Amino acid sequence: MTTTSPASSPLPASPGTTAEPSYENTVKLHAEASLFLAGGVSSNFRLGMQPAPLFFERAAGAHLFDVDGNRYIDYVLGMGPNLLGHAPPGVTETVAESLGRGVLYAGQHREEIALARRFCAMVPCADLVRFGSSGSEMAQGALRVARAATGRSLVVKFEGHYHGWFDTVLVSVHPPLDEAGPEEAPAPVLPSAGQSAAAAQDVAVLPWNDLGVVERFLAARGHETAALIMEPILCNTCVIPPRPGYLEGVRALCDRYGVILVFDEVITGFRVGPGGAQARLGVTPDLAIYAKALGAGYPIAALAGKRQLMELIASGVVLHGGSYNTNVVSTVAARAALDELGGDGSAPYLGMEALGQRLMDGLRERARRSGVPLLVQGLPAAFNTCFTTRQAITDYRDFARHTDAPRLRAFLKALQDGGVRVTSRGTWFLSTVHTAADVAETLDVAEAALRAV
Numbered sequence: 001m002t003t004t005s006p007a008s009s010p011l012p013a014s015p016g017t018t019a020e021p022s023y024e025n026t027v028k029l030h031a032e033a034s035l036f037l038a039g040g041v042s043s044n045f046r047l048g049m050q051p052a053p054l055f056f057e058r059a060a061g062a063h064l065f066d067v068d069g070n071r072y073i074d075y076v077l078g079m080g081p082n083l084l085g086h087a088p089p090g091v092t093e094t095v096a097e098s099l100g101r102g103v104l105y106a107g108q109h110r111e112e113i114a115l116a117r118r119f120c121a122m123v124p125c126a127d128l129v130r131f132g133s134s135g136s137e138m139a140q141g142a143l144r145v146a147r148a149a150t151g152r153s154l155v156v157k158f159e160g161h162y163h164g165w166f167d168t169v170l171v172s173v174h175p176p177l178d179e180a181g182p183e184e185a186p187a188p189v190l191p192s193a194g195q196s197a198a199a200a201q202d203v204a205v206l207p208w209n210d211l212g213v214v215e216r217f218l219a220a221r222g223h224e225t226a227a228l229i230m231e232p233i234l235c236n237t238c239v240i241p242p243r244p245g246y247l248e249g250v251r252a253l254c255d256r257y258g259v260i261l262v263f264d265e266v267i268t269g270f271r272v273g274p275g276g277a278q279a280r281l282g283v284t285p286d287l288a289i290y291a292k293a294l295g296a297g298y299p300i301a302a303l304a305g306k307r308q309l310m311e312l313i314a315s316g317v318v319l320h321g322g323s324y325n326t327n328v329v330s331t332v333a334a335r336a337a338l339d340e341l342g343g344d345g346s347a348p349y350l351g352m353e354a355l356g357q358r359l360m361d362g363l364r365e366r367a368r369r370s371g372v373p374l375l376v377q378g379l380p381a382a383f384n385t386c387f388t389t390r391q392a393i394t395d396y397r398d399f400a401r402h403t404d405a406p407r408l409r410a411f412l413k414a415l416q417d418g419g420v421r422v423t424s425r426g427t428w429f430l431s432t433v434h435t436a437a438d439v440a441e442t443l444d445v446a447e448a449a450l451r452a453v
């Protein structure tokens with residue numbers, strides 16, 4: 001662990017050690033927070049961290065600084081949004097400049113037009129767009145539009161995919177295998193107590209990456225199916241890419257049965273390229289949802305799609321609302337972020353991809369040297385590490401059956417102790433401001449962590 005005293009001091013040299021650092025102040029603050037905040041946190045995804053959910057003092061570029069003076073190279077990046085790094089100067093200055101003009105008008109402003117124009121130019125499916133504040137609410141909007149357009153109520157989602165925490169789609173995200181039902185026709189599993197049982201009735205769950213399963217399902221129930229929603233690259237489980245031809249096949253089946261194809265690009269949007277997964281993989285959905293990298297850390301999300309579908313919202317047939325939609329701060333932040341990402345072709349992505357590739361290759365090499373079966377899978381801008389002897393993980397059941405979760409947890413804790421922060425699912429996000437020095441330091445820490453586990 002690297003320790004810095006004044007928070008503004010220069011970053012020290014590479015440590016390459018994973019001895020347990022001090023988390024004393026974090027532990028104390030967590031105890032204090034737990035007196036008032038449920039669980040001491042503001043999202044359940046922050047529970048269960050060891051020795052406690054970390055408390056941070058500040059963040060800059062690719063680095064985070066906690067309240068015990070520990071510095072981390074950050075591959076969590078706010079769970080993905082900070083594609084431009086923490087406090088990116090262009091975005092920060094634009095936001096600061098806007099603050100004197102007020103934040104919420106409950107009315108329109110020019111910045112929305114600039115943002116929407118830029119967004120629609122970058123995203124292939126976006127004839128029209130609407131903005132909101134979070135990915136979860138945009139998933140609701142997409143399904144509402146699909147149901148209104150088709151007059152059908154059933155939605156197909158896939159095991160291992162996450163589309164937010166609301167009742168209607170919080171189904172079979174990572175279900176326990178003994179509750180998950182048959183592989184080809186999984187049982188819908190509701191992960192949270194208190195969810196409406198009706199949520200499971202309107203959702204059919206399928207295994208992902210198997211075109212035959214979708215074909216058979218839609219042949220039988222296509223006439224009832226409003227939408228099929230998926231992460232086009234399965235970032236919430238092991239960062240699994242679609243099999244060659246899978247997305248094209250699903251696209252064709254949706255057309256054949258009149259089913260609305262929804263891509264959840266909350267993670268992939270603006271991260272895997274300026275046009276997201278749909279541009280990178282060359283398959284255009286009917287609707288798509290965005291959040292995370294769109295706002296460079298500020299809360300903003302989008303629902304975009306084909307004109308005919310989005311006209312249902314435009315005409316008021318489908319209701320979409322939100323008090324905080326296009327607040328000035330989030331809007332100008334997103335506009336500044338997209339200006340940076342979309343202004344110059346793929347230039348901002350080239351360095352990040354090269355560095356991410358170097359990190360992926362380096363992790364593979366260090367694991368091989370250490371004799372540890374680490375699978376590094378995904379794209380340079382978002383990849384996953386898990387412990388398995390398999391050459392690839394191709395769907396959720398594969399992941400649940402064949403990867404070693406306790407070993408991953410130990411690896412992630414050792415990385416944290418060494419000053420490298422990775423998401424609790426073992427997914428690593430790159431930013432445009434990580435450097436070759438960050439990667440070199442990360443690889444040394446990772447090798448020590450691999451040997452330790």
Ligand SMILES: Cc1ncc(COP(=O)(O)O)c(C=O)c1O
Pocket residue numbers: 079133134135136137139162163164165231236264265266267291292
């Ligand atoms: C693919 C995907 N969709 C939707 C969501 C929900 O977004 P939010 O947390 O902004 O509600 C997430 C959040 O991690 C996500 O990863």
